[in-house]
Amino acid sequence: MSVEESLYRALSAYSESDFYPCHMPGHKRSPLSGGMAHYYKIDITEIQGFDNLHQAEGILLEAQRRANRLYGADETFFLVNGSTCGVLAAVMTAAGPGDEILIARNCHKSVYHAAILQGLRVRYYQPEMIREYDICGGVCPEEIGRLLDQFPECKAVVVTSPTYEGIISDVEGIAAEAHQRGKILIVDEAHGAHLGICSAGTEDGMGVASKRGAVSQGADLVIHSLHKTLPSMTQTALLHVNGGRVDRAKLRKYLSMFQSSSPSYVLMASMDSCIRFLEDHGREWFASMRRHYEIFCKKMENLQQIRIGKMTELSENYALKDWDIGKIVISVKGTNMMGKELSDILRENYHLELEMAAETYVLAIMTLMDEEKGWQRLADALIEIDGRIEKKQTQSAIKNAVFCKAKQTMAEAFHSPWEEVFLKDASSRISADFITPYPPGIPFVAPGEQIKEEALRRIEEYRETGLFVQGVSPEGRIRVVVEIP
Numbered sequence: 469m470s471v472e473e474s475l476y477r478a479l480s481a482y483s484e485s486d487f488y489p490c491h492m493p494g495h496k497r498s499p500l501s502g503g504m505a506h507y508y509k510i511d512i513t514e515i516q517g518f519d520n521l522h523q524a525e526g527i528l529l530e531a532q533r534r535a536n537r538l539y540g541a542d543e544t545f546f547l548v549n550g551s552t553c554g555v556l557a558a559v560m561t562a563a564g565p566g567d568e569i570l571i572a573r574n575c576h577k578s579v580y581h582a583a584i585l586q587g588l589r590v591r592y593y594q595p596e597m598i599r600e601y602d603i604c605g606g607v608c609p610e611e612i613g614r615l616l617d618q619f620p621e622c623k624a625v626v627v628t629s630p631t632y633e634g635i636i637s638d639v640e641g642i643a644a645e646a647h648q649r650g651k652i653l654i655v656d657e658a659h660g661a662h663l664g665i666c667s668a669g670t671e672d673g674m675g676v677a678s679k680r681g682a683v684s685q686g687a688d689l690v691i692h693s694l695h696k697t698l699p700s701m702t703q704t705a706l707l708h709v710n711g712g713r714v715d716r717a718k719l720r721k722y723l724s725m726f727q728s729s730s731p732s733y734v735l736m737a738s739m740d741s742c743i744r745f746l747e748d749h750g751r752e753w754f755a756s757m758r759r760h761y762e763i764f765c766k767k768m769e770n771l772q773q774i775r776i777g778k779m780t781e782l783s784e785n786y787a788l789k790d791w792d793i794g795k796i797v798i799s800v801k802g803t804n805m806m807g808k809e810l811s812d813i814l815r816e817n818y819h820l821e822l823e824m825a826a827e828t829y830v831l832a833i834m835t836l837m838d839e840e841k842g843w844q845r846l847a848d849a850l851i852e853i854d855g856r857i858e859k860k861q862t863q864s865a866i867k868n869a870v871f872c873k874a875k876q877t878m879a880e881a882f883h884s885p886w887e888e889v890f891l892k893d894a895s896s897r898i899s900a901d902f903i904t905p906y907p908p909g910i911p912f913v914a915p916g917e918q919i920k921e922e923a924l925r926r927i928e929e930y931r932e933t934g935l936f937v938q939g940v941s942p943e944g945r946i947r948v949v950v951e952i953p
């Protein structure tokens with residue numbers, strides 16, 4: 469088999485051959501094996517000619533190199549366990565057992581899980597809240613520099629850019645601050661696999677829709693979920709490495725621990741086909757996405773109550789470098805409608821299912837695969853709903869972030885004996901678990917932190933508005949470390 473052949477095509481050709489599968493998977497590629505039978509045809513294991521993800525030398529190495537060329541990193545790895553396994557491997561490579569790291573507090577839970585697994589001591593950067601939309605702002609490079617001077621033992625910095633809501637930070641500036649001090653920068657760009665795709669030798673080959681990504685801005689390790697913003701199957705992701713700061717042998721070891729020993733060829737073929745699609749059609753599809761976005765924004769200009777998140781609407785900079793056009797924050801802040809209500813109306817009356825609902829906004833994820841009719845339906849629905857919303861008479865108070873101080877490392881608290889107590893009895897206790905409003909999945913309280921009264925009040929408020937808080941049982945109990953008298 470030629471390594472130039474697309475993985476999907478090679479698998480399809482193989483499925484048409486008379487080779488009989490005396491090997492896993494159990495469906496045996498049989499067309500009689502149910503509704504997914506079409507995919508079973510190309511779902512194989514590491515048979516002759518199809519390489520091995522854990523030591524790629526043939527068709528999988530070539531597919532990863534193709535992805536690598538598109539993004540312009542030094543090395544790129546396919547991930548079949550989502551960005552989650554890339555984040556785990558990246559953080560644990562950059563910081564060894566008991567080391568200290570600096571992370572933005574709004575990092576995904578996989579960063580926290582890596583800290584538990586590696587017994588890390590964690591220092592936080594707390595992004596400022598964007599008052600206009602009740603979402604986290606960007607990461608300020610100078611503040612990262614200041615924190616690294618204050619905590620010089622930190623081995624690495626981890627930031628999320630873009631955030632779930634599309635906030636893009638100045639990665640180049642953050643990389644400069646980290647590298648000046650000899651630290652590794654990990655950028656969780658899970659939501660930004662569409663950013664900075666290189667093509668035809670130009671840095672921003674995909675045109676204006678595809679701004680520069682973290683790979684070309686100096687980050688040492690970058691994680692991309694292909695499945696979040698690009699046409700690729702769920703669980704598909706990439707890990708990119710740049711430069712000489714990262715121990716690549718160690719990274720490979722961690723990847724082979726966190727990746728399945730039976731990586732799915734269906735998922736890998738989907739990644740390969742996504743990369744090829746971007747190479748061939750990315751430029752025109754991104755350009756048309758930008759056009760749809762601009763038409764959508766124009767229509768939204770006449771709304772009276774609903775506001776669409778845009779940089780030009782902000783009263784301050786909030787450390788934003790940019791705002792991703794694929795993340796449409798639809799704000800009902802200051803009106804008589806809650807985010808959950810808006811999302812229910814969009815679902816029930818307009819059959820539009822949104823990505824998530826928070827207290828004062830809902831989030832739509834739009835990608836290059838959304839056609840005009842999708843944008844149009846969203847715009848029409850919002851215009852109609854806007855006419856039914858009124859301004860709230862009294863403005864709600866601004867909610868600043870609540871800090872709970874760590875009294876133990878996350879790993880110590882995680883491994884300690886724990887008991888369940890009601891939220892009302894939990895003040896000043898040490899949390900044994902994460903307490904995380906979901907979405908967006910950013911922990912309010914992490915294991916080892918002493919729970920403040922104010923944090924408990926905020927958790928209750930979340931629950932009262934009908935939003936789901938992970939780590940709190942339906943009766944309102946949480947896990948705390950048992951106190952030893």
Ligand SMILES: Cc1ncc(COP(=O)(O)O)c(C=O)c1O
Nearest residue numbers: 549550551552576628656658693
């Ligand atoms: C910022 C961020 N990083 C990492 C992840 C994990 O990605 P995956 O679901 O691909 O494992 C998520 C998932 O929502 C995320 O939002």
